[in-house]
Each structure stands twice: as structure tokens, then as C-alpha cells.
Amino acid sequence: MARGDFKTDVTCGLENLPVFVDTGGASVGDGWRKFKYSPENVSGPGAALDPSEITFPGCDCLSSSCQSDSCLCLQRHGTAYTDDLRLASSATQQEAGFSKPVFECNIMCKCGDSCKNRVVQRGLAYRFKVFETELKGCGLRTLEPIPQGSFVCEYAGEVLSSAEAHRRLRRQSSTDMNYIIAVKEHVRCGQVMETFVDPTALGNVGRFLNHSCQPNLFMVPVRVNSLVPRLALFAGCDIPANEELTFDYSGRYRNSEGSNFVPEEALSDIPCKPCYCASKTCSGFLPFDISL
Template sequence: MINKLYFHHVSFMFFRIFFFNMTGSLKENRRLIIEDISNGLEKFPISLIYDDIKEFEELQNIFHKYVVNCVTVPGADSSSYYDGCDCKDDCKSEDCGCKSIHGFFYISRGLNPIFLQSNSIASNISIYECNSNCSCSPDKCPNRLVQHGVSLPLQIFKSDSGCGWGVRSHTRRIRKGEFVCEYAGEIIKTDEAKHRWIMAKEINEDNYILCLREHVKDRVLRTNIDPIHIGNIGRFINHSCDPNLQIFLTRINSLIPTAALFAKKDIGVNEELSFDYAGGVNDNSDIQEININVERKKCLCGSQYCKGFLPFDLSL
């Protein structure tokens, strides 16, 4: 089970941009647009739209590497997930080994809406997709979804909420249950996460470490994802106390989970995407336990359910 999900000590005013080939498509038509900051790494383009060339020049000076999936750093456990099914019908039958052991969560190439009823992160769900050891077709198997990456054209833009950069679908609506993207970055150990948090605080720099906790019997499994140096489109998605996306932990070829973001509801064209950095857990009960020297960041989501402050991981 997952206990809590924290996205700690965030400031939205950090210049959140990835380094990309500056000779790529850049055009001006009232607003300035970079057509694909992933440089073709994603199946669908990730565009960036902005107004001020000076703002763009500032972003140029920050180097970040775009990756499609999480990467592990030295010292992090990258144990492979080895079992797989031997289906010859692309896992259409109910006796698929992966389905019978782990369950089946997808319908019509999206998440079954029954799993989207909870307001919090699905604490008792871990999705296991068919993997490289399965005999089913990577393209036709219905139990392969997150591993195919971003599922629609997305755009980075300056949010009107005052939260800096945000993400939206600018060409079509997103249907409930549809996979949007994962939250990709470096997988780091907890000691390294603490070290990076301290270093960022000392130089007044923001960090974006996502801490996932799973309770398995008497053990707590923790996964730390840091996209500050290496990351994907997921790191641009802002927090909301009433989000339209929800995280599900998904395992594909590794015991390390992927933080997969699915649509909690139908999302309109140009509606800003968001997820709850606390996974739906009301962490305001922890405010009194936080050392007074720890500065809480004000939440700007504007929701009627706003908790006032951004979630904060007390263990860092």
C-alpha cells in the first residue's frame, strides 16, 4: 500500500525548462513557439509557448536533459522485474499470467474508471504491465500503456495562476482514465535526496523531488524521483488541491515503480493539468510538527478545497 506521496518544498518561480537543440523550429506568430523540446524523443511533440524573448534567453542558460523514462544513478537499486507471460493471443484471454497474478487495470487503452473513484493516490494499487520478458506483442497487447510514453500532444505555457510554467493539452480534450505522462527524473537514494534538498536550500534554489512511499506488510518502500537535472514533461505540471490528474504506481521492467499520471476526469482543451503533490492526503495536520525554520510555500491553486500550503516531506 502507498501511505503518502510528497512533492516537497517547491517554488514555482524556478525557470523550469530543458535544454534542447536551439537550431530546431522556432517561429513567431504573435507568440513564440518551440515545436518540440523533446527533440523527437516523445511519440507526440512537447511544445513550449512564451511571449518574451528575454525570458526565453534566460531559459537557454539552464541546462537540463530531456528523458522519456526515469534513470537510475549510481547506488540506486535497479533490480529487474523478471517474470512475464507466455501468451500467444496478445493477452486477450483471462488466463494471461500477468493478469492472473497482478490484475488488469486498462480498458480501451486507458485506465478503468473504477480505479479513479478515490480522491487520493490509489493506496492499494500497483499496476504491473507486460514487460520485455513477455511473449505478447509490444504494440498490440492491451496490458502495455504507460511504457509507450506520452499519449497526446502537450504544451508548456506560462500559467495564469502565478505558478510559473504549466502544462496543457492544446489540440484536444483528454478523456477520463487516459494516460497522460509519467513523472520522470533521476531515481536517487534517500540520503542523496536529503543532500540535494540541503544544497538547494543553501543557494536558494528550488527542487522537485517526488517521494513515493509504499507500505508492504511491515516494510516501507520509498522511491525518490528528482527531475531537476534530468527529467520530462511531468516536472512542469503544477500542484492543485483539486487536481485533474492522479498518480498510479506502475511497474514495467523493474521493481522500481513509475509514477504514471492518468486523467481523473474529462479535461478540456487548454485546461491546465495538475496533480496533488501530497497524493490527496491532507498534510496540514503536520504543520505544527514542522520546525519554524522551515518555510512553508503558499499554495496558489485557487481551488475551493485549497489547503493553503504546498505539501512538504517532513523526513527531509
């Protein structure tokens, strides 16, 4: 089959745009077949909150696009997106090294679908393909340029309790792929909110994103209907067509908050997996979270 002759949509038609498997060039294994597609988070074992539950009240805005001085949703965090629907704070985050949660307008809001405070919930806006990397298994590549600050995709799957996430990790062998991500948000009074998402058996296109020590995406927790955040990935720079999409699994990229990840100099006593990102700043090992 010739390169570019794509036949299989891994999203099963559940996204705005199909994501095909590149069957040209290197032979793609069957790893992309071993999961059920879901464009959004679903409640998994032990989850304290159901991601589909409507948690937030809606705004009463009747205009085509909400304004921060009158919109209840925007008053929670300020204006998150620019007029061209890019993350408004992306440049600030690059300079300050942090990201903050975003609250989009939700299903209870009176504003329309064209409201600029609705971005992540609209789904995929760029065309991607799944391809086989040389050493990392499957990867995800963009087929068109993506401007800095643009929403790219979610990292969605089963939302788990901490105990279930630990149980699943203990069952993994050294050769198993680990898709479980733990996101920690520092909130008021020194509290930390933890969200565990596992797209191993049920997830979305985000499961194909590989780690890089010099990534082109960064993650921001975005809340729409539920208190459970949607783990949204945005472009950290202008990304050209045909470039692989990656993010830093440790969350350190554009995030100066403290973490449980082991520093490189302390890795000698921990059986970490090698990193094959080949970036100039590669640490040599995939991030290891001692809390898991």
C-alpha cells in the first residue's frame, strides 16, 4: 500500500476529523487496535467524581460571545482564549513558567456554540495521523501547521482513584507500555487535587503522544461541565506540518510547580525506562513519578 493511502480511522468516526493510520513506510504494529476509542474521559474504577456529571451552573449571557465583565464562567479565571481561539495566556506561561486551570462555558450556559470561551469542547480542529516510530512504538504526527497557543487534543481515558492507579501500575511488567498520567493541581489552602487518567483500554488520540524532553505541546487542566478536568494539550510553539506531536510526561514543561518526579541525578537506584526523544536536552530516561 502506498504512503498516504490511509484506510482506518482510529477514532471510529467519534471525532470532528478522522485520524488515520499511516500504513506507508515503517510497518505499523497492532498496538493502535488494542483499545476502545472515547473522545472524552469516562468514569473508571474508584473514581470519586463522574466526568459526565454536570457540576457548574451556566452563565446567562445571550450574546454570541461572552464578556469577562458579565460572564459567570469567565469570572472564575478571566479571559482564557483570544479572538482566534488560541490560549490567551500561552505567551505569559512561557515567560512565567506556569499554567492555570481554565473554565469554559458549559452545557448549562445560554451563550451559543460560537462563544470564544468554548474551545476544548469543540474537539479536534487539525488533521493528524498515527505512525510507527523507530524506537517508541506508535506516535502522532500533525498533517498541517498548528499555530502557537492552539488547542491540539485532549489526553482522555478512564478517570481512576489513586488506589486503582497504583494497582494497575503494580500489575505492569517492565515491557508494558504505561499510559497512566497523574495530574496534580495546587489549589487554595495548600491543598492538592489529583486526577488519574488511564487511556490504556479506553481512550482517545492523546494516547499516541510520546514523551519528549523538548516537547511542542503543554498540558492545561480545562473544566467544562464537570469538576473533573479535561487534560487539554496546546501548542507551545508554531508546529510545522508533518512534525511529531509530543509533551513532557513529567509536566515540567512550562510548569514551575513542585513535582514528585525524580531528578536525573537520582535515577541510578530506580529501574527507569530509556527515553528515545533524541532532543538536545534529553535526560536519557522517561520521567518517573515516585508517588506512583
